[in-house]
Amino acid sequence: MSNKIRQFRLAIQSSGRLREDSLEYMGSLGAEFGETAERRLIQSCQNFNLAIVSVRHSDIPRYVASGAADYGICGANVLTELNMTAKVVTALPFGFCKLVIAVPESSNMQTIADLEGERIATAYPGSLERWLQDQGIHAAIIPIRGSVEATVELNLADAICDLTQSGRTLKAHQLVPLATILESQAVLIQSPHASKPFFELIQSQLKYETVR
Numbered sequence: 581m582s583n584k585i586r587q588f589r590l591a592i593q594s595s596g597r598l599r600e601d602s603l604e605y606m607g608s609l610g611a612e613f614g615e616t617a618e619r620r621l622i623q624s625c626q627n628f629n630l631a632i633v634s635v636r637h638s639d640i641p642r643y644v645a646s647g648a649a650d651y652g653i654c655g656a657n658v659l660t661e662l663n664m665t666a667k668v669v670t671a672l673p674f675g676f677c678k679l680v681i682a683v684p685e686s687s688n689m690q691t692i693a694d695l696e697g698e699r700i701a702t703a704y705p706g707s708l709e710r711w712l713q714d715q716g717i718h719a720a721i722i723p724i725r726g727s728v729e730a731t732v733e734l735n736l737a738d739a740i741c742d743l744t745q746s747g748r749t750l751k752a753h754q755l756v757p758l759a760t761i762l763e764s765q766a767v768l769i770q771s772p773h774a775s776k777p778f779f780e781l782i783q784s785q786l787k788y789e790t791v792r
């Protein structure tokens with residue numbers, strides 16, 4: 581049996597809104613990753629016993645839950661979407677957004693009750709379904725992977741349920757928010773299989789760095 585110490589693994593988004601902030605956050609803790617443009621799926625940290633695992637954002641909670649990754653950085657919204665709980669080590673100061681239901685500016689829909697019987701397009705069907713159930717509203721959920729804002733204009737849906745930060749994209753599509761389903765920000769999560777708490781790992785690596 582090998583007695584080599586296994587590298588700890590941190591799952592982050594492979595590309596997209598949270599990637600750069602996640603790398604910057606690790607950098608602020610002292611981790612150095614060298615040339616990240618290489619985009620290898622598993623990339624060793626140069627000065628910590630830690631590897632970055634680059635995966636789809638929505639897969640991060642599963643990597644962490646299974647122990648394939650010891651830690652992960654994802655939006656809290658993805659945990660809600662997957663209906664998964666995770667040990668949150670700390671909330672992070674980026675990835676702020678809201679999951680909202682938005683309707684056309686010209687629409688008669690003004691309250692949550694007006695959504696009854698309507699079609700709502702979303703890339704977040706799990707979160708929407710549970711929210712509709714809680715509200716006692718019966719609406720048709722149209723699952724769409726992206727470009728959800730266009731679905732109303734194309735008459736695929738009557739409303740959308742999507743993430744927004746500033747509201748600019750909604751406005752550009754003549755959509756106005758009707759209700760907020762959840763508020764989200766990035767979180768650092770830890771696997772139940774991780775053999776070291778995240779900050780203990782960081783501390784031990786920093787100590788090792790100064791002794792070396």
Ligand code: ATP
Pocket residue numbers: 593594595596597598635636637638654655656657658675676677743744745746764765766
């Ligand atoms: P992937 O492409 O990795 O499968 P994705 O399509 O969810 O994932 P992004 O659009 O980059 O990728 O969004 C990742 C996360 O960024 C969101 O789930 C959310 O937590 C956060 N986020 C912050 N602001 C916004 C925003 N304005 N719109 C969408 N997501 C946002």
